[in-house]
Amino acid sequence: LPLFERLERRIVDGERNGLEADLDEALESRPALEIINDTLLSGMKTVGELFGSGQMQLPFVLASAEVMKAAVAHLEPHMEKTDSDGKGTIVLATVKGDVHDIGKNLVDIILTNNGYTVVNLGIKQPISTILSAAEEHRAHAVGMSGLLVKSTVVMKENLQEMNARGVAKKLPVLLGGAALTRSYVENDLSEVYEGRVSYARDAFEGLRLMDATMA
Numbered sequence: 397l398p399l400f401e402r403l404e405r406r407i408v409d410g411e412r413n414g415l416e417a418d419l420d421e422a423l424e425s426r427p428a429l430e431i432i433n434d435t436l437l438s439g440m441k442t443v444g445e446l447f448g449s450g451q452m453q454l455p456f457v458l459a460s461a462e463v464m465k466a467a468v469a470h471l472e473p474h475m476e477k478t479d480s481d482g483k484g485t486i487v488l489a490t491v492k493g494d495v496h497d498i499g500k501n502l503v504d505i506i507l508t509n510n511g512y513t514v515v516n517l518g519i520k521q522p523i524s525t526i527l528s529a530a531e532e533h534r535a536h537a538v539g540m541s542g543l544l545v546k547s548t549v550v551m552k553e554n555l556q557e558m559n560a561r562g563v564a565k566k567l568p569v570l571l572g573g574a575a576l577t578r579s580y581v582e583n584d585l586s587e588v589y590e591g592r593v594s595y596a597r598d599a600f601e602g603l604r605l606m607d608a609t610m611a
C-alpha cells in the first residue's frame with residue numbers, strides 16, 4: 397500500500413510494528429497535524445463504524461486506540477508551537493463513567509502548543525474533582541470531554557452542580573466529544589448553565605473558543 401493508506405490501515409488493523417518508521421517518512425512530506433487529521437483520524441472513524449456495525453470486537457478497538465495514541469505521541473514533538481505562553485489555564489477531563497481520552501488528549505496538545513496551561517485530569521473524573529482542580533489552579537475555564545451518550549447527561553448534571561456551587565459565572569465551560577451535538581449544547585445546555593457553555597466540534601474549534609473566552 398502507498399504510505400498514507402498504509403498508515404491509515406495501521407490504525408484500523410491495530411498494527412504497531414514499523415509505525416514509527418512510516419510516521420517519520422510521512423513527516424518528510426506533511427506536517428504532523430495534517431497526518432493526524434487527514435490520515436489517522438480517518439482510520440479511527442473507520443474503526444468506529446466497524447465497531448458500531450458489529451464487524452469489529454472491542455479488543456481490536458482497543459488495539460487501534462493504542463496505535464493511535466502511540467502515533468500521536470510520536471508526532472507530538474514535531475507539531476508547531478507558538479512562542480506565546482501564559483494565555484490562560486484550563487482544567488480538562490473526560491467526565492465520570494467515560495474512558496475515551498484520545499480526543500481530549502488532542503485538545504490538550506493543541507491548547508498547550510498554543511500557549512495555554514492545561515491541567516489534564518484524565519478519564520472518569522467526577523465534577524467534584526474537576527472543580528477542586530479548577531480552584532487549586534485558578535483556572536479560567538473548564539473543559540469536559542465525553543463520547544458516550546450517557547456522558548451528555550453527566551455533562552448536564554455537572555453544569556447544574558456548578559450552578560449550585562455558585563461557580564458558573566466565573567467558569568466558562570467548553571464541551572466536546574462525539575455524542576454531543578452543537579444544538580444540544582447551544583440550545584439545551586446553554587439554558588441550563590448560568591455561565592457560558594460552548595461546543596467544540598474538534599480541537600481547533602476548542603482553541604478558537606478559548607482564545608475568544610480569554611480575549
Ligand code: B1M
Binds near residue numbers: 443445495502539542
Ligand atoms: Co468506545 N464507543 N466504547 N472505545 N469508542 C464509541 C464512542 C462508540 C460511538 C462506538 C460505536 O458504537 N460506534 C460507542 C458509544 C455509543 C453511545 O454511547 N451511544 C462506544 C462504546 C459503546 C464503548 C463501550 C461502552 C464498549 C463496551 O464496553 N461495550 C466502552 C465504554 C467504556 C466507558 O467509557 N465506560 C468503549 C471503550 C472503548 C475503548 C476503550 C476500546 C476505546 C477508547 C480508548 C481510549 O480512548 N483510550 C474506544 C474507542 C477508540 C472508540 C471509538 C471507536 C473511537 C473514539 C476516538 O478515539 N476517536 C468511538 C467511535 C466514535 O467516536 N464514533 C467509540 C478519535 C478521537 C480523536 O475523536 O474523541 O470524538 P473524539 O474527539 C474529537 C472531537 O469529538 C473533539 O475533538 C476531537 C478531534 O479533534 N473533542 C473535543 C473531543 N473532546 C473534546 C473536548 C473539547 C473540545 C473538543 O473541549 C473540552
